[in-house]
Amino acid sequence: MRAFVIEQGELKITDMPEPTAQKGEVVVALKAAGINHRDLNLLKRHGNKPEPLIIGSDGAGIVESVGEGVTNVSVGDEVIINPALRWFANSDAPPPEFDILGMPDHGTFAEKIALSAEQVEKKLPHLTWEEAGGLALPAMTGYRALFTKGQVKKGDTLFIPGAGSGVATFLIQFAKNIGARVIVTSRSEDKLAHAKELGADLAIATDSDWVKKLENETVDLAIDSVGAATFNRTLDIVKKGGRIVTFGATTDDVVDFNLRKFFYGQYQLFGSTMGSRDELRELLNHMEQYEMHPVVGKVFELEEAQEAFDYLKGAKQFGKVILRINQ
Structure with missing residues (x-):
């Protein structure tokens, strides 16, 4: 079967042996797969x-x-892959045995994959293969950050620095579905426009004066995955006693901030990552209830995987970058 692999320090398309289902496993013939920023960093790790x-x-x-x-699925079932390995019940933090599919286990950039049957869920029938193929990791990340950690509720104002990522597009939709107000930032006028079309109430430039732009807003919750480049600016616009959730650091992951200002402001800071199977099932129910569609930014064929990687590295996308397989 054809697959996109790391081999001896290089990324390439090659032929790999077809997998077989061992006890407790299923083999899934893949139709689509989503590329995440995590995938861009695996070459160095491998x-x-x-x-x-x-x-x-x-x-x-x-x-x-x-x-x-x-017993949970049968031959012919349409499924999505749950990449959060061995994290089933919602908990304060992942269990020690938690890992993410795609290293050290073989991942999804291939025509087929064998994995535990506990790691698949039924595909929502209203989704296309491209929508379903890039769903789980960013949707779980956003859902846990927004609901489990951020405790967002109707009427809250949510602030998201960086509007174009797959997680951000899920955050916008989840929050608007339950009646929250959403503010986003981006360096791209095009991404700001797309965010407004998706439901964002206010979209401002990343290089603008956030304090001045938001002087009439009360930000209850901020979800920041950018890191050092935005953390202190985000802290400046969150209300006293407000909440910040961080799940990534696409810029520097070391942040200096004024501790006295932080504790006098009574701010709450939460770390978050991925999500449990419980949360995946909750978000699938949410998406079905609201007939929600993930945002697909651009689709490439499996044989164009390197081109897709380069596209994601360039931060050009709004929504998910998808590989089409076996279609």
Whole structure:
């Protein structure tokens, strides 16, 4: 089968052996897979190991075969992949055995994948393959940050620095679905316009004066995945006693901030990452209730995976970058 792998320090398309379903496993013939920023960093982590590794965390497809003891899905079922390995019950933090699909396990940038049957969920019928294939990782990340950690509620104002990522597009939709007000930033006028079309109430330039622009707003919750470049600016516009959730650091991951200002302001800071199977099932119910569609930014064929990586590195996308497979 064709797959996009890391082998001896290089990314390439190659042929890999077809997987088989062992006890408790399923083989999924993939239709689409989503590229995440995590995938861009795996080349350095994998190093020059000679064994090829299929990367990729998100995907959706059709169950081709099932191993002994599998009862939750059958051959022919349409499913999405849950990339949060071995994290089933919602908890304050992931369990020690938690890992993310795509390293060290073979991932989704291939024609087929074998994995535990506990890691698949039924695909929502109203979604296209491209929408379903890039859903789980960013949707779980956004859902946990917004609801489990951020405790957003109707009438709250949510602030999101950086409007174009897959997670940001889910945050905008989730928040608007339950009646929150949403403010976003971007350096791109095009992304600001797209965010408004998606439902954002206010979209401002990243290089503008946020304090001045938002002087008439009360920001209850901010969800910041940018890191050092925006953390202190975000803190400046969150209300006293407000909440900040961080789940990433696309800029520097070391942040200096005024501790006295922080504790006098009674701010609340939460770390978050990915999500549990419980949260994935909750968000799928949410998406079904609101007939919600993920935002697909651009679609590439599997054989164009390197081009898709370069596109994501350039931060050109609004929404998910998807690889189309077996279609």
